[in-house]
Amino acid sequence: MSDMITADLVDLDLSADSKEAAARALAERMVALGRVTDLDGFLADVAAREAQMPTGLDGGIGIPHCRSEHVTEPTLAFGRSANGIDFGAADGPADLIFLIAAPAGADDAHLTILSSLARQLMNAEFTDALRAVGDAAAAAALIRGDAPDEAETPAEAPAETPAEAGSENTVASAGAASPAAATVTDDTAPAQEQPFRIVAVTSCPTGIAHTYMAAESLENAGREAGVEVTVEPQGSAGFTRLDPAVIAAADAVIFAHDVPVREKERFAGKPTVDVGVKAGINRPAELIAEVREKAARGEVTSGSAPATPVERGGESGEGYGTKLRKWLMSGVSYMVPFVAAGGLLIALGFAIGGYKVDKAPSVMEHFLWTQADSWAALLFQIGGVAFGFLVPVLAGYIAYGMADRPGIVPGFVGGMIAFNINAGFLGGLAAGLIAGGVVMAIQKVNVPAALRGIMPVVVIPLISSAIVGFLMFVVIGKPIAEAQKGMTDWLNGLSGSNAILLGALLGLMMCFDLGGPVNKVAYTFATAGIAVASPSDSAMKIMAAVMAAGMVPPLAMALATTIRGKLFNQTERENGKAAWVLGASFISEGAIPFAAADPLRVIPASMVGGAITGALSMAFGATLRAPHGGIFVVPLIGNPLLYLVAIAAGVCVTTALVVVLKGMRKPAPGATTASEGTAASAAEKKHPVAA
Numbered sequence: 001m002s003d004m005i006t007a008d009l010v011d012l013d014l015s016a017d018s019k020e021a022a023a024r025a026l027a028e029r030m031v032a033l034g035r036v037t038d039l040d041g042f043l044a045d046v047a048a049r050e051a052q053m054p055t056g057l058d059g060g061i062g063i064p065h066c067r068s069e070h071v072t073e074p075t076l077a078f079g080r081s082a083n084g085i086d087f088g089a090a091d092g093p094a095d096l097i098f099l100i101a102a103p104a105g106a107d108d109a110h111l112t113i114l115s116s117l118a119r120q121l122m123n124a125e126f127t128d129a130l131r132a133v134g135d136a137a138a139a140a141a142l143i144r145g146d147a148p149d150e151a152e153t154p155a156e157a158p159a160e161t162p163a164e165a166g167s168e169n170t171v172a173s174a175g176a177a178s179p180a181a182a183t184v185t186d187d188t189a190p191a192q193e194q195p196f197r198i199v200a201v202t203s204c205p206t207g208i209a210h211t212y213m214a215a216e217s218l219e220n221a222g223r224e225a226g227v228e229v230t231v232e233p234q235g236s237a238g239f240t241r242l243d244p245a246v247i248a249a250a251d252a253v254i255f256a257h258d259v260p261v262r263e264k265e266r267f268a269g270k271p272t273v274d275v276g277v278k279a280g281i282n283r284p285a286e287l288i289a290e291v292r293e294k295a296a297r298g299e300v301t302s303g304s305a306p307a308t309p310v311e312r313g314g315e316s317g318e319g320y321g322t323k324l325r326k327w328l329m330s331g332v333s334y335m336v337p338f339v340a341a342g343g344l345l346i347a348l349g350f351a352i353g354g355y356k357v358d359k360a361p362s363v364m365e366h367f368l369w370t371q372a373d374s375w376a377a378l379l380f381q382i383g384g385v386a387f388g389f390l391v392p393v394l395a396g397y398i399a400y401g402m403a404d405r406p407g408i409v410p411g412f413v414g415g416m417i418a419f420n421i422n423a424g425f426l427g428g429l430a431a432g433l434i435a436g437g438v439v440m441a442i443q444k445v446n447v448p449a450a451l452r453g454i455m456p457v458v459v460i461p462l463i464s465s466a467i468v469g470f471l472m473f474v475v476i477g478k479p480i481a482e483a484q485k486g487m488t489d490w491l492n493g494l495s496g497s498n499a500i501l502l503g504a505l506l507g508l509m510m511c512f513d514l515g516g517p518v519n520k521v522a523y524t525f526a527t528a529g530i531a532v533a534s535p536s537d538s539a540m541k542i543m544a545a546v547m548a549a550g551m552v553p554p555l556a557m558a559l560a561t562t563i564r565g566k567l568f569n570q571t572e573r574e575n576g577k578a579a580w581v582l583g584a585s586f587i588s589e590g591a592i593p594f595a596a597a598d599p600l601r602v603i604p605a606s607m608v609g610g611a612i613t614g615a616l617s618m619a620f621g622a623t624l625r626a627p628h629g630g631i632f633v634v635p636l637i638g639n640p641l642l643y644l645v646a647i648a649a650g651v652c653v654t655t656a657l658v659v660v661l662k663g664m665r666k667p668a669p670g671a672t673t674a675s676e677g678t679a680a681s682a683a684e685k686k687h688p689v690a691a
Helices: 019-032 039-052 108-120 124-132 136-144 179-183 210-225 244-249 277-282 284-297 320-353 355-359 372-388 390-403 405-420 424-443 455-475 477-493 496-512 517-530 537-563 570-584 588-597 599-620 630-636 640-664 682-686
Strands: 010-014 065-068 075-085 094-103 170-172 197-203 228-233 252-257 272-275
Touching (some): 019 039, 019 075, 075 124, 075 136, 124 136, 197 244, 210 277, 272 277, 277 284, 320 630, 355 372, 390 405, 390 424, 405 424, 405 477, 424 517, 496 517, 496 599, 517 537, 537 588, 537 630, 570 630, 599 640
Parallel strands (some): 065 094
Antiparallel strands (some): 075 094
């Protein structure tokens, strides 16, 4: 670790009063040494990681960290605060702050060394020594793990040597002499009662710090409880899979993670506790006690472990509303590629073969290689097949988000029933939620050990499909189909001011969170309307308004950085160049870097422009058969010139508002002008990524 931290990267008198200011102070030291090339860009990446989950840990530790393309080599900076800085830990402010910077493509060896530091932070002697050390060079040596005489630290508080770089799986047990001794049962050993055995997996979004700190914490708690704990840290440097024999011999499983557990099915059929990674760090003893109680009660999972794909990415204890939104977005994210492929194929079919292409006979019966109409019919019919998957895919992957792989079969079955009975998009939503709920209920039933192996592949699909099919065919299918028809009839009847108001509302939604849940609701509403072989004129107008509004924010940010570049820093001006292409391609996320850096100015301005564009698109009667493509599908748009006028109007309004709002802000204290990369408000100097 000698090249990762030096005395120049240590500040024993850190005077910052906020986590943003602390990160900036330590990052400036990295910039001075050439370890970070773009201060603001790097701090934006740090803040984005912090937004996923606070990086404060019990015991007075703050460990902000990220991977960033602005980092040239793995680097660690350390600061010690006399007053403490709030990093979100439950027990209060942190006085020991470690800023870890990893390049986007950092090599495994360096990342593993950084991981060993994370383990050291769980050692009280190590942290006590850091609080007592008197000079920067000694602190750097202590963190590197230099020998006591090299570190110049008090003899009574030497630093422990970091764990070996290649070590991934680690074991803790009462009286275990070594990992090998702890994980292998010797039949020739004297007969004695086996300790309770737990296998655990830890992981965090970055895979650098919390992953290994949770592993260390669980191991330490295992030693104190007389429990054998074998941990598989799934970090950035990859991971070494636990020996299948170790998993098979385990009495229980602990998952402490904020990203999906890789190959989770290996741990099925055992008592399981599933929590966020910070719980593994802060309350390991409670987790061990909880999983032992589950084992004593015989409480095991019949199929996969309890956590679902969308739950793994969030905090432990999320509310039902948050989980519901994630379940729905799981289905939508899988559905969108089918919409894009099918919609574009159908649109090309119309463009080549004319409006009567939907009346063409099957290409299985009539196809001439030299006729354009035959090729148009082929494209149209392939697109129609792709569209046929929309509702089943939506339902299947909503159920998958709720109940993992066992939910896919009943989800697809329910979705296909919804499609066949004309329950449409609403029916798919209901089928997916019902399928996921049924599977989750079945998974909670304790079954004999002899049946556990066939539960995921036979019992769960059979029972859940039968229940979902009964409910969709007999109970709720018809009411949903009638509701779907009523909504379609209402849309078809929209005209005049009502249609314009709907366009404005959809424009506001598309620009509110730039690819987030609200944006996706508007987009899914539009794509559901055209996901039929012969969509109504109203549905195609809605699709046109949604795509037009979604193009406004990135195009406006690109234009603003072009005409008033001095209001933006160097990173934003570079992002502006990319935003031209992203906006033209209908990728609203191209404006996210600008919204993250200045949300109170960028988001309202984008919403105003998006509302104007959506309303104008509806007023002009523009129609769109393709669900994506931006300017590349303009030839497929009805009234294309007026459609482009609507987009231009929204872009100009948003650009003007952004320029005016940014021009009104006061310069930060000490700033000379708002020129060349220094345009930042006083609030932004303190909070680099959130005004």
